[in-house]
Amino acid sequence: MIGIEDCLSEVMSIPGALDAILVEPISGMAILAEGLPDSARSAAGLTETFRAALEGIALASPEGTVRIGDMIITTETSHHLIRPIEMVFDGPLLICLRLDLERSNLALARRRLGTIADQLMAK
Numbered sequence: 001m002i003g004i005e006d007c008l009s010e011v012m013s014i015p016g017a018l019d020a021i022l023v024e025p026i027s028g029m030a031i032l033a034e035g036l037p038d039s040a041r042s043a044a045g046l047t048e049t050f051r052a053a054l055e056g057i058a059l060a061s062p063e064g065t066v067r068i069g070d071m072i073i074t075t076e077t078s079h080h081l082i083r084p085i086e087m088v089f090d091g092p093l094l095i096c097l098r099l100d101l102e103r104s105n106l107a108l109a110r111r112r113l114g115t116i117a118d119q120l121m122a123k
Helices: 004-012 039-060 106-121
Strands: 017-024 029-034 071-074 078-087 091-100
Touching: 004 017, 004 029, 004 091, 004 106, 017 039, 029 039, 039 071, 039 078, 039 091, 078 106, 091 106
Parallel strands: none
Antiparallel strands: 017 029, 017 091, 071 078, 078 091
């Protein structure tokens, strides 16, 4: 088990990590951030990205409701991993990690981020 305070340190230890942020997706507020010049702006943008994907996938899904396990967005210079987690007492959070495209292993990063999220949820 890890606490929220240790979560970003663990996330930033993933090889190729450039920056990371924990976001409360209902309000779009940053909880903790590392390596970001404007965490409030980043949190708002990531929240909107996640909401848009969730709504779009729900519309395209025959069931009408979906639960996103994680999202991967690749740009010309980086991978963005967004993983929603449901905290027992604190409600939903998003763990967002940006990785250097050249220096990261996407599969390893995705797996490590999942492990960190599981440890955080076990708290």
